Amino acid sequence: MPQTIMITGAGSGIGKATALQFIKSGWNVGLVGRRKTPLLEIAETTEAALALSCDITNESAVKTAFSKTVDSFGRIDVLFNNAGIFTPGAAIDEISLEDWKYSVDVNLTGSFICAKQAFKVMRSQNPQGGRIINNGSISAQSPRPHSTSYTATKHAITGLTKSISLDGRPFNIACGQIDIGNARTEMVKALAHRNTAAGRDPEYTMDVDDVARTLLHMAELPLEANVQFMTIMATKMHLIGRG
Secondary structure, eight states: OOOOOEETTTSSHHHHHHHHHHHHTOEEEEEESOOOHHHHHHHTTTTTEEEEEETTOOOHHHHHHHHHHHHSSOOEEEEEEEEOOOOOOOGGGGOOOOHHEEEEIIIHHHHHHHHHHHHHHHSSSSOOOEEEEEEEEEEGGGGOOTBBBHHHHHHHHHHHHHHHHHHGGGGGGEEEEEEEEEESSSHHHHHHHHHHHOOOOOOOOOHHHHHHHHHHHHHHHHOOOOOEEEEEEEEEEEETTOO
């Protein structure tokens, strides 16, 4: 029986690349995202994918998405907690409270809601257990200038990962984190454009499919093994010594 993964932010970027990689590798995939059209573009090509239009900050909608996935595929083996946003960059005194709250709602609260529901399903299913992989971003380790909201939420994801790891031990639920640096997505292309316009150093990038293959490796480990933290980044990007 194929294993099942749920991927948030599955309609574009890292989420889409990951969904296509897992489908290719024989997994069932629950595609979670705000916009239904890009999810359907993937789901309509295979019976192994389910389009789940969902606002991850809405707990009721998340519960419905997880229920539909279990009804369709029988269980959930992995959650890739990937959805996130990057609000406009600014020094902390220029960040609006609205943008701060939006970042926290999507990047942190949304991840909490999805992890909570995944944990509940994995704890109750038979055989018991599963795996949650959180997208921390390299901003969970080291900030960019003008990224207070994003960086704060991604540092919080590390705490969420550690807490889930401890809480999951009695129920055979593993939790790990992947910190991704400069996969070639539309969000990174926009960031590179802003940095170039501001006269900053160029942004070196990597193929997003390399991230997807790394996630597949993490997901296919037996539950007795776990990649607790993984950093994958463009070789020449300015993480080490960033400032």
